[in-house]
Amino acid sequence: GERVSVAKEHVKPNKKTIKETGEWYLPHVIEPAFGIDRIIWHVIDHAYHEVKKNDEPYTLMRLDPSIAPVDYAVFPLFEKDGMSDLAMQIHQQLCRTSGVVSMYDGTGSIGRRYARADEIGVPVCITVDHQSLEDNTVTMRDRDTGEQRRVSVEAIRS
Known part of the structure; x- marks a missing residue:
């Protein structure tokens, strides 16, 4: 480092006398050291999981369904033969349901679509x-277990 000098006119001596009584007291000011950002980072940290799938890293965001930003992801297996039309109808019906957030994804392989949905916590x-x-x-595929089951379209809408 560089040597620094402080001029005498910039220094003011201050003399204090502090008397200690040895008495215990509770402070009257509480200063919490947390905010919503820390809570959200904590939730994300505990929901984020990296696992191996077919010897490759695979990311899962295991958010509780009650706080997941997207409730359902709707995919047509292929964007042809009427599959995309039915998938879009289901997606739109879910979007009209109060409190339900749905996303539609028809691009890429079905495995990549599942991976994208798993990464954002669907x-x-x-x-x-x-x-x-x-x-x-x-x-219907469950994110956490990977279990797949067949259900009727009417069962989804109810």
Whole structure:
């Protein structure tokens, strides 16, 4: 470092006498050291998981469904043969439901769409496939377990 000099006119001596009594007291001022940003970072930190899937890193955001920013992701297996039309109808119906946030994604492979949904914490993915057009059922996939089950389109809307 560099040597610094402080002029005498910039220094003011201050003499204090402090008397200590040894008495215990409780402070009257409480200064909390947290805000909403710390709470949100805490939630994200505990929800973020990196796992191995097929020997590759895979990111999951395991947010509780009650605080997930998106409730459902709706995917057509392919953007043809009427699958995208049915998927869009389901998506729009979910969007009209009060308190439900749905996203529609028709680009990329179905595995990449699942991965994108898992990264942002979507708890349930709905996939429209060839069988959906025949019997009016869809595949519902749970983010945390990976379990897939067939349900009727009417069961989703209720």
